[in-house]
Amino acid sequence: MHLDATIATFLIQDGLTNGAVYALLGLAIVLVFSVTRVIFIPQGEFVAYGALTLATLDAGNVPGTPKLLLCFGVAAFLLDLWSWRRDLKVDALARNFALNLGLPLLIYGAVLYLAPLQLPSVIRALMTVLIIAPMGLYVYRIAYRPLADASVLVLLITSVGVHLAMLGLGLIFFGPEGLRATPLHDGSFTMGPLLVTAQSVLIYLTTILIMVALYFFFEKTLLGKALRATAVNRLGARLVGVRTQLTGVTAFVLAATIAAVSGVLMGPITTIYYDTGFLIGLKGFVAAILGGMGSFPVTAIAAIGVGMVESFASFFASNYKEIIVFGLIVPVLIWLSIDAVHHEEE
Amino acid sequence: MSRNLLELTDIHVSYGHAEVLHGISLAMRPGSIVTVIGANGAGKTTLLNAVMGVIPSTGAILYDGVPVPRSVEARVAAGLCLVPEKRELFSSMTVEDNIELGGFLRSASERGETREELYARFPRLAERRKQLAGTLSGGERQMLALARALMSRPRLLLLDEPSLGLAPRIVADILNIVSELRKTGVAILLVEQNARAALEIADEGYLVELGEVRRSGPAAELAVDPALMESYLGAHS
Numbered sequence: 001m002h003l004d005a006t007i008a009t010f011l012i013q014d015g016l017t018n019g020a021v022y023a024l025l026g027l028a029i030v031l032v033f034s035v036t037r038v039i040f041i042p043q044g045e046f047v048a049y050g051a052l053t054l055a056t057l058d059a060g061n062v063p064g065t066p067k068l069l070l071c072f073g074v075a076a077f078l079l080d081l082w083s084w085r086r087d088l089k090v091d092a093l094a095r096n097f098a099l100n101l102g103l104p105l106l107i108y109g110a111v112l113y114l115a116p117l118q119l120p121s122v123i124r125a126l127m128t129v130l131i132i133a134p135m136g137l138y139v140y141r142i143a144y145r146p147l148a149d150a151s152v153l154v155l156l157i158t159s160v161g162v163h164l165a166m167l168g169l170g171l172i173f174f175g176p177e178g179l180r181a182t183p184l185h186d187g188s189f190t191m192g193p194l195l196v197t198a199q200s201v202l203i204y205l206t207t208i209l210i211m212v213a214l215y216f217f218f219e220k221t222l223l224g225k226a227l228r229a230t231a232v233n234r235l236g237a238r239l240v241g242v243r244t245q246l247t248g249v250t251a252f253v254l255a256a257t258i259a260a261v262s263g264v265l266m267g268p269i270t271t272i273y274y275d276t277g278f279l280i281g282l283k284g285f286v287a288a289i290l291g292g293m294g295s296f297p298v299t300a301i302a303a304i305g306v307g308m309v310e311s312f313a314s315f316f317a318s319n320y321k322e323i324i325v326f327g328l329i330v331p332v333l334i335w336l337s338i339d340a341v342h343h344e345e346e
Numbered sequence: 347m348s349r350n351l352l353e354l355t356d357i358h359v360s361y362g363h364a365e366v367l368h369g370i371s372l373a374m375r376p377g378s379i380v381t382v383i384g385a386n387g388a389g390k391t392t393l394l395n396a397v398m399g400v401i402p403s404t405g406a407i408l409y410d411g412v413p414v415p416r417s418v419e420a421r422v423a424a425g426l427c428l429v430p431e432k433r434e435l436f437s438s439m440t441v442e443d444n445i446e447l448g449g450f451l452r453s454a455s456e457r458g459e460t461r462e463e464l465y466a467r468f469p470r471l472a473e474r475r476k477q478l479a480g481t482l483s484g485g486e487r488q489m490l491a492l493a494r495a496l497m498s499r500p501r502l503l504l505l506d507e508p509s510l511g512l513a514p515r516i517v518a519d520i521l522n523i524v525s526e527l528r529k530t531g532v533a534i535l536l537v538e539q540n541a542r543a544a545l546e547i548a549d550e551g552y553l554v555e556l557g558e559v560r561r562s563g564p565a566a567e568l569a570v571d572p573a574l575m576e577s578y579l580g581a582h583s
């Protein structure tokens with residue numbers, strides 16, 4: 001089969017759709033890394049949890065994730081109790097109880113009640129994000145907060161551990177079968193020779209919306225500026241009273257929300273297994289590296305490039321698709337390292 | 347007699363096995379300027395970092411009569427604020443954002459009010475409010491660091507070498523601003539290598555040498571002490 005205009009436009013559309021999701025994931029990775037110095041490897045699991053939760057809700061069943069969220073909440077609560085064993089404050093305890101046990105219980109109850117009701121797909125998508133996003137809070141509390149001052153390497157090893165743990169939990173709570181969610185909207189329309197599905201339009205719009213929202217958050221709100229400040233100068237941020245925990249939690253909840261949304265967007269266009277998320281997250285990671293782990297705009301553009309390369313590689317050399325995509329980072333890393341040596345000499 | 351705003355008793359700080367502060371005691375009254383002078387490496391910066399909680403220390407730090415909170419952030423909330431030697435500005439953010447973040451723990455209305463006061467005090471910063479902090483000159487950066495610290499409405503300002511690396515004329519400007527700040531009621535613990543200038547604006551002085559307090563007393567007395575002048579201030583200047 002030869003590449004003609006029709007196939008090319010189809011591939012471009014496909015690349016753009018995947019690239020938009022990779023852009024979201026890449027942004028989340030840059031966000032978490034710049035604020036907390038954590039390489040967010042478990043992001044893929046959040047994506048898979050999101051897609052699988054949506055697919056289970058679509059079938060009218062209660063997914064395992066609310067129960068898992070409750071387990072995370074209990075673990076976070078016990079860790080807080082342990083850290084306060086010397087001086088226990090009642091108001092802090094009450095707040096902690098509400099956040100770590102009340103919130104997941106509320107979500108669990110709501111899901112039990114709402115799941116069998118066959119609600120509109122938009123509600124199911126929102127429920128999914130609501131279940132997954134607080135996991136960012138608890139994962140940060142359990143795994144990363146105790147290590148806030150550790151080196152990047154220790155945090156990286158922690159990330160690998162969290163990734164493996166969440167992968168195993170995914171298998172327990174969802175089983176080995178792949179699931180596919182139903183699209184939020186089934187429609188499609190033609191634009192010239194192009195058949196555009198409503199789902200891909202939804203992906204573009206959501207990506208743009210999230211990017212605009214992130215822009216406003218970082219440019220206009222004090223909390224957003226505090227996150228940027230932490231990324232620029234950690235000591236400076238502490239000296240003005242910005243708590244490392246606050247920025248860390250915010251970064252993780254944002255990243256978990258973005259990953260959950262990505263899962264909701266990806267769920268209806270590919271079959272997702274408990275371990276599919278990792279590979280999707282890695283594509284976002286490639287984009288983040290192409291953006292030097294620091295630039296939001298470059299990461300977003302690079303992500304579209306990654307989607308395109310992947311799409312065309314799957315047409316020309318589908319067996320080597322992943323190799324070609326991940327091979328992209330090698331020249332970039334060489335170039336960045338040359339650049340770094342150059343800076344050191346100055 | 348009103349109680350001391352800050353009271354340090356027997357402060358020890360170690361880096362690994364090496365102890366660099368060997369039991370420093372110091373007291374300062376609300377609204378006063380106290381200067382810590384001494385040669386490079388005497389432990390002056392370490393002392394300020396210990397008071398702010400940036401580095402761990404042993405001994406008692408009483409602030410307003412009670413033990414100071416543990417974390418840096420809680421100390422900021424309690425009214426302490428450190429302007430470090432390296433300024434630690436948010437260089438890729440605007441002057442305005444840097445100043446706004448200084449008031450992170452204050453309400454929006456307090457922030458707006460204090461910001462206007464600061465722009466009136468530092469017109470240079472008002473002119474450059476949209477500029478990135480990293481593009482400012484040395485003197486402007488020090489002014490921005492001071493302004494950012496004042497946004498938190500501190501009761502005790504810890505200033506680490508505010509004149510370091512600045513041209514003499516700008517040093518005079520900065521020290522003028524520091525002595526004017528006293529009128530707003532804020533107490534200042536000032537670490538300076540430029541001992542003569544520091545003693546001129548301070549009420550009390552502490553001479554620190556090799557991690558210990560060697561001399562202390564009213565600044566005016568220290569400034570005219572012949573032995574002190576000889577060894578630390580440069581007799582011929």
